[in-house]
Structure formats: structure tokens, C-alpha cells
């Protein structure tokens with residue numbers, strides 16, 4: 001686990017928490033192929049009775065997955081609520097497309113935070 005010298009202890013704690021979530025997720029099995037198959041087996045009641053083998057890592061991941069996904073979705077929404085464009089004013093070469101900057105970090109729009117959220121979701 002990387003800890004930067006002089007880092008804010010809150011940042012260190014958040015980095016450790018995120019690293020734990022990432023490691024736990026990577027160790028668990030992907031359900032992508034299984035769910036494609038299982039979705040064809042949904043019964044009239046709307047369920048698929050399944051028997052499966054889950055590893056210890058899968059169980060640890062599944063125990064927290066719902067809450068962690070909700071937390072990350074909330075995080076993404078809060079970030080894009082904060083990092084929104086505003087017109088920067090001033091003179092631009094193209095009056096049809098005025099220069100815009102992020103109202104939170106003042107970087108040119110789209111700002112690095114907004115792009116990072118987009119990159120993470122468009123993978």
C-alpha cells in the first residue's frame with residue numbers, strides 16, 4: 001500500500017479504503033458470463049433457482065458489493081454535481097463556442113475530475 005509522505009491522514013485512510021475495495025473486487029469471480037446464461041432461465045415467478053460454488057473471496061466481495069456500488073454511484077453523482085461547466089468570459093477566437101471552465105476547480109472544461117469520472121464509467 002502506497003502512502004505518500006506528508007499526506008493528509010484522511011487522504012491516507014480513503015486511499016486504504018479504496019485499495020481494499022479494489023483488491024476485494026479483483027479477487028472475486030466475474031459473474032458476467034454466468035448472468036448471460038442465467039438470464040435465460042428466469043422462471044414465471046421472476047427468479048432463477050441456482051446452485052453455485054462460491055469461493056471465500058467471492059463471499060467477501062458479495063457481502064459488501066451492494067453497499068459499495070451504491071457508495072461509488074453516490075460519489076460519481078456528487079463529483080459531477082460539483083464539477084460542472086460555467087462560461088469563463090473573456091475573449092475567444094470562436095464566439096459560437098465560448099471558453100468554459102469548471103466551477104469547482106476552474107480547469108478548462110471538461111476538467112480532469114469530470115474526465116476521470118467519464119473514463120472510469122466508459123471502460
Ligand SMILES: [Zn+2]
Nearest residue numbers: 083102105111
Ligand atoms: Zn473540475
